[in-house]
Amino acid sequence: MVNFIVYSYLFFLFPEFFETIGKNIKLSIVVGAIFYIAGLILYPIEAQGPLLQYKMLLSGHNDIFRFPILQYMPVFLFGLNMGWLLRVSKNAVEKRKIIFKFIAILAVLPLTVFILQATNSTIYIQHFLNFDRWPPSLPFLALGVAFSLGSFFVVIKNSNIDKIPYAYEFLIKIGKSAYLYYIVHLVLLQIYEIVIGHRDSSPVFYLVATFILFILTTNIIKRFSEKDRS
Template sequence: MKRDYHLDTVKGLAVIAMSFVHVNIFFLNTSNAILDSITKWGAISCFSAFLLISGILVGKSISNEKKPSWFKTVKKIFFIYLVYLIIGLLSWYVTQGSLSISEIDRIIILNELPLLSEYLINFLLLYLLFKVFYECLKKLSNSIILTMLVSVGIYALGHYLYSIDFLSEVWFKGLFVGIGDYHYFPLFQYLPIYLLGIYLGRKGKKEYYIYAFVLVLISYFAIKIFNLSPWRRFPPSPLFLTQSLLIPLSILALLKGFKVETRFKIIEHFAKKSLLSLLLLTVITLFAALFLPQNVNILYVWGINIAVLLITAVLLQAYKKASKMV
């Protein structure tokens, strides 16, 4: 499948923005207009950008009749889970100050989803979903009406299950529909973004990206103006979900609409091995949080953000060269 550099640009920007968000969680203690804006919009948009692009790539695979094998599916799931464990265990130790055997057990079985690692589990589940429901997704993504109806139905089901009190003690509820204000990214409420991505990947033409952006933009303002939904991140409300798509969809619509051929190779560098990029960026950030003082000035925060990106870029380049030698 031919590489789509427009997708790499958006994914790379999302990876970089997520790095800023994670660094700023630990080190940004005073107000700064630029860093505050990056943190705000990164926290809102990054996960949705990853979901959307993941869906688009699935849609392209379906169009090319590339049904995933169980071997590739299990391999991808294994690596995502491994990255989740590395980040999760380190994150728990950094944020909690200790890591007991029982805590390790809970993290392993997903009873606890530590800070900075929880979003990865969704992609593990989505790879499994793609394999098991390949034929259903293939039929569904042929129709925008069917895609929208199923998306609304799944979101409504997630919202309903979230409201059922007796499920609150079931630990895996957070994975699928959310629990309270935990930093979980419930699969059901976010699945419409993934399904939209699959539809766009199936269609491929620039017009569909423009239409999708216009539709999301109109939906966002309609929901906001008529007060149809509150702004809520955990679990995500319709207003939040539409807002979270504005940046990634607008960039894609512009790149594809104007047929931009300019390559942003520095940004793409973080997208080509996105899982490895996220692992390196997050681990470096966590070690920085563990060993560096956190009550620092703005210039120091900027320095840490840039240093994390530069170190990761160097390591990614070293990995690329080493891979060619093997």
């Protein structure tokens, strides 16, 4: 949760800097890459005492699971780009086109990873072409953001989503409150652990599970909407 707080404070401390980045996708990619690479460089460095605590927050450390600020910075900057583009878009059709383009771009990386691993390609580079969560690899970040955008695409495509009792208000509250988002994601993880409780490092399992979850999520949204229309 610390990274949410840090990102929020950074935005308030340097509003002009992040506003400029939010309006410039190319600059956002460059800055995000710098932060991400800095996190990768810092991650294997040994640290002790108080320095270890700061290192865990910035880049992560071995088996101590944290959401590193440096490696997740590209996701934060990506969100700024999306927010700006959606704000300046004129209508829902343009919003859907923007989201669809971003989904297509993000989907290229995980699909490339899957193909390279399935064909045992010699181009394979372990960290950049692997679905690692600690520290987060690029495919892991890309697939996570693509899943969120895909669900969002279904939501805004359905014009009646704002008429579903409680669902729309709940989604809005989650989007506005980082703390509520954190709590909800913990609840979902606990449900997963209780119901399934299975861990698998296979990229095939990861992609299939993500696809199934996406289908279930979008179908729930559609069914609620159809029920509301009837």
